[in-house]
Amino acid sequence: MLNAMVAIATLSFLGGSDSKDMFEKTRSLRGTVEIPGNSVLLNSTMNHSGNFSESLRVGTLPLEDLVKQDQLQQQKQKKKKIIDKRQQQEQQNRSTATGAGNRCLCIFDVDRTLTGKQEDTTRCPQNKVTHSIDPAYHGGHRHLTLSQLGQNLESTFCKACILAIISAESTHRLVVEALLHGGPTVHGCDGLCKVKKATKLASELGVAHRRVFFFDDKASNVMHFKGSGMNAHQVSCGSRGDGGHGHCGGKTSEVTQASGVGTCP
Structure with missing residues (x-):
């Protein structure tokens, strides 16, 4: 889900550019944070209007916050499985x-x-x-x-x-x-x-x-x-x-x- 959103944002950012502009814009997208299973674009400096938002947002939450929420949810589910298994044992x-x-x-x-x-x-x-x-x-x-x-x-x-x-x-x-x-x-x-x-x-x-x-x-x-x-x-x-x-x-x-x-x- 996050990869798809990043891909869309990237295509939108690069779309309609000539090769020189594309080179400059590609260079500005190097602020990439690698998260297991996801590649999240952060701290980019430009967009078609001249300034790319500091962090890609979905709804009203920064993308990095969504990632943290997802990780916390996975941790809770893992903990519940461990407790359930222990009780069954x-x-x-x-x-x-x-x-x-x-x-x-x-x-x-x-x-x-x-x-x-x-x-x-x-x-x-x-x-x-x-x-x-x-x-x-x-x-x-x-x-x-x-x-x-x-x-x-x-x-x-x-x-x-x-x-x-x-x-x-x-x-x-x-x-x-x-x-x-x-x-x-x-x-x-x-x-x-x-x-x-x-x-x-x-x-x-x-x-x-x-x-x-x-x-x-x-x-x-x-x-x-x-x-x-x-x-x-x-x-x-x-x-x-x-x-x-x-x-x-x-x-x-x-x-x-x-x-x-x-x-x-």
């Missing part, structure tokens, strides 16, 4: 760290499990407010707040397992999903739907039901797992909100490998 390492028979899957609810009540660090001093917006439970435009569990998934036994999310909310919250290192996410799913989706994930990932661990702040969601062969445990037991859901969210101490289905005392 981490997820693959989790899924192959143990033999197929011992592979484990940790599935988490989001609202009031990995998150707490928006912006409440008075009742929940261990929670962390982020810059993202969380509309869950009529949160409006208040900021998403990570629970103590949401901030410390890596300190639980689930670090060695495949991580997944099954959430009743339909909103994709990138801050939370980033915690999974590329693990699967299911949104808009509540009640019995969570059992069905957990069963499907276990089958697709080759994880035995006895090695599936589900964590949710609502007792009703946990109890649906009875008879499924999977393990399910309620969290946010120490802080409850209105409507049967948690308040501050889960804690790492509530994430255990205990077998069976268990709700708060």
Whole structure:
């Protein structure tokens, strides 16, 4: 693109000249900066009107600025590819760290499990407010707040397992999903739907039901797992909100490998 623009500018500059004029004008175009893949004409001194602009411009931006923007964009894309590849590798390492028979899957609810009540660090001093917006439970435009569990998934036994999310909310919250290192996410799913989706994930990932661990702040969601062969445990037991859901969210101490289905005392 840049080469084509430079070629047009050069032809326009040289067009209509006799050999002597062309020699003089060609000599004035020696201010050329070489950039990989592009040759950009800069600091030329003449044009048909007598003065060639100091730098070839496209729109309102100097050509050299466009080149810098292009280089920055390429650097950002390269960095993103590296991060994506690293996350995929981490997820693959989790899924192959143990033999197929011992592979484990940790599935988490989001609202009031990995998150707490928006912006409440008075009742929940261990929670962390982020810059993202969380509309869950009529949160409006208040900021998403990570629970103590949401901030410390890596300190639980689930670090060695495949991580997944099954959430009743339909909103994709990138801050939370980033915690999974590329693990699967299911949104808009509540009640019995969570059992069905957990069963499907276990089958697709080759994880035995006895090695599936589900964590949710609502007792009703946990109890649906009875008879499924999977393990399910309620969290946010120490802080409850209105409507049967948690308040501050889960804690790492509530994430255990205990077998069976268990709700708060």
